[in-house]
Amino acid sequence: MKLRIAVLLAATSLLSVAALAQEQNKTYVEARGNVVPVPLPPGGPPPRMADGHVDLSGVWFSGPTGKANAWSVVADDTPTRQDPMPYRPEIQKKLDSMTRAERQLMSAQVTCRPLGVPGLWTNNPYPHQIVMKPNLFVHLIESNNNWRVVRIPRQHKPKEEQETLYMGDTASRWEGDTLVLDTISLDERNWHSDSLHVIERLRRPSVNYLEYQYTLEDPKVLTKTWTSAWRTYSLGNEDLTENFCTNNENVEQLLKLQEAERGR
Amino acid sequence: MKTTVCTMFCLLLLLAASPARAHHAFAAEFDAKNCADVTGVLTKVNYENPHAYLFMNVKNAAGQVEEATFQLSSTSNLRRGGATPAVLNASLNKEVLIRGCASRNGEKGRYAASFIKLADGTVQRLGQDVEGLFGTKIWR
Numbered sequence: 295m296k297l298r299i300a301v302l303l304a305a306t307s308l309l310s311v312a313a314l315a316q317e318q319n320k321t322y323v324e325a326r327g328n329v330v331p332v333p334l335p336p337g338g339p340p341p342r343m344a345d346g347h348v349d350l351s352g353v354w355f356s357g358p359t360g361k362a363n364a365w366s367v368v369a370d371d372t373p374t375r376q377d378p379m380p381y382r383p384e385i386q387k388k389l390d391s392m393t394r395a396e397r398q399l400m401s402a403q404v405t406c407r408p409l410g411v412p413g414l415w416t417n418n419p420y421p422h423q424i425v426m427k428p429n430l431f432v433h434l435i436e437s438n439n440n441w442r443v444v445r446i447p448r449q450h451k452p453k454e455e456q457e458t459l460y461m462g463d464t465a466s467r468w469e470g471d472t473l474v475l476d477t478i479s480l481d482e483r484n485w486h487s488d489s490l491h492v493i494e495r496l497r498r499p500s501v502n503y504l505e506y507q508y509t510l511e512d513p514k515v516l517t518k519t520w521t522s523a524w525r526t527y528s529l530g531n532e533d534l535t536e537n538f539c540t541n542n543e544n545v546e547q548l549l550k551l552q553e554a555e556r557g558r
Numbered sequence: 559m560k561t562t563v564c565t566m567f568c569l570l571l572l573l574a575a576s577p578a579r580a581h582h583a584f585a586a587e588f589d590a591k592n593c594a595d596v597t598g599v600l601t602k603v604n605y606e607n608p609h610a611y612l613f614m615n616v617k618n619a620a621g622q623v624e625e626a627t628f629q630l631s632s633t634s635n636l637r638r639g640g641a642t643p644a645v646l647n648a649s650l651n652k653e654v655l656i657r658g659c660a661s662r663n664g665e666k667g668r669y670a671a672s673f674i675k676l677a678d679g680t681v682q683r684l685g686q687d688v689e690g691l692f693g694t695k696i697w698r
Contacts, residue, residue, distance in 0.1 A: 551586070
């Protein structure tokens with residue numbers, strides 16, 4: 295028995311070494327567009343507006359490089375230290391029963407619906423531009439060239455005046471150097487729950503970095519309040535480009551896949 | 559139930575989506591284990607969103623010409639990666655090689671592209687690295 299184990303271990307070890315050697319000797323394809331990411335330095339304290347609050351203005355790319363990283367050749371080490379989403383058991387059960395195609399068809403990025411709040415941050419691989427003045431937060435996104443404007447400070451509208459919107463009804467305030475956006479009344483096509491409440495926090499710890507965190511409260515779907523990890527964005531030096539969704543074949547293709555999956 | 563079905567998926571997507579990533583999962587539509595180098599004549603460049611497309615005339619084993627369609631990344635990623643309309647259009651009506659992974663829905667001749675060898679010999683990224691061809695970052 296010991297001999298068998300020893301042989302097995304030796305074989306495993308040899309295989310591992312061989313695999314490693316093969317990996318190390320692997321020749322990667324050199325191609326225009328490959329990106330080797332270089333993180334930006336912090337860049338000093340953040341700029342401030344005339345009213346003394348931190349100015350969040352800038353073009354912001356996800357991650358630490360100040361550039362697009364879709365074709366990075368280094369592993370994505372985005373920190374994901376956050377709790378799993380605490381779904382209610384009946385929600386989790388339904389979720390587990392759905393196919394990948396069905397899940398994809400629920401994404402606003404796949405159907406080209408407006409991303410809404412907080413999807414314009416969390417379901418968006420493209421850069422952002424923030425333009426700030428004292429008392430005004432303007433958020434432009436390259437994805438489908440969409441936008442959101444919030445006055446600061448702002449209270450929620452009276453309940454009788456509220457309507458469901460992709461961007462919802464946002465109250466805003468400063469908590470020290472953190473801008474807090476508190477949103478309710480979100481469009482049911484993106485969220486479908488009249489009890490959803492999103493609290494977003496934005497801060498700029500240094501010139502070159504922006505951080506974003508969001509909290510979800512939805513007792514119809516979640517067993518408790520859930521808060522994301524802080525996401526990192528870095529300051530870019532280029533303009534947003536035109537990006538309209540004018541030729542969406544995703545839906546038709548995924549419906550074909552869904553049909554094929556059901557037939558299997 | 560209408561209330562919960564959409565919400566749970568939106569929440570799931572919010573959790574899953576890293577802003578750096580592509581806008582939807584490659585593996586839902588294409589098979590990363592069924593990829594090939596496809597050679598033929600580039601006939602059309604469709605530079606739109608959410609995906610650009612290239613069209614190619616390919617000769618099959620019997621010598622007949624068939625059309626192949628390649629889904630690329632978004633125009634945002636293509637522009638920033640150097641695959642501008644001018645770069646792609648320069649190879650129109652010329653022979654190129656495209657690395658493509660087959661569609662999972664059974665549609666013949668439909669692929670997702672990761673790179674193109676242009677008519678001038680330049681190798682240009684077009685999409686996600688689902689095979690580990692370019693480095694350590696492999697999308698799924």
